[in-house]
Amino acid sequence: VDLRHVSSALGERALSSVWRARDIWATGEATEELEILDEDTAISGHRLLDLSQRVIQIIDGVFSAFDSDSASPWVVVEARDSSYYAVHSSEDSVLAAVSQSFHSVVPYEYPVTSPR
Numbered sequence: 645v646d647l648r649h650v651s652s653a654l655g656e657r658a659l660s661s662v663w664r665a666r667d668i669w670a671t672g673e674a675t676e677e678l679e680i681l682d683e684d685t686a687i688s689g690h691r692l693l694d695l696s697q698r699v700i701q702i703i704d705g706v707f708s709a710f711d712s713d714s715a716s717p718w719v720v721v722e723a724r725d726s727s728y729y730a731v732h733s734s735e736d737s738v739l740a741a742v743s744q745s746f747h748s749v750v751p752y753e754y755p756v757t758s759p760r
Contacts, residue, residue: 653745672699
């Protein structure tokens with residue numbers, strides 16, 4: 645599982661969102677482009693998907709998606725030690741979409757701080 649798979653589970657809204665990212669560690673062709681992203685850099689969902697398709701693996705990173713008219717993210721996706729992804733959202737429909745898309749999904753109890 646990688647960011648492109650999680651993005652696909654989140655659907656069209658992920659593509660139309662504005663994303664911010666931080667603390668990225670990746671390997672592959674688009675590594676440099678991903679790793680320079682920070683909390684102050686906003687990119688489109690389409691651009692993030694393109695970058696995520698051009699890496700072998702995202703080892704660590706925090707990715708937050710914002711609707712165009714919102715200051716708070718509707719979802720925060722954390723890559724953790726190339727072992728798993730944690731998906732945080734206050735919207736039950738978002739969590740349900742992720743749960744339906746993957747075989748092994750467990751509740752995640754730890755807080756996350758998202759890029760602004």
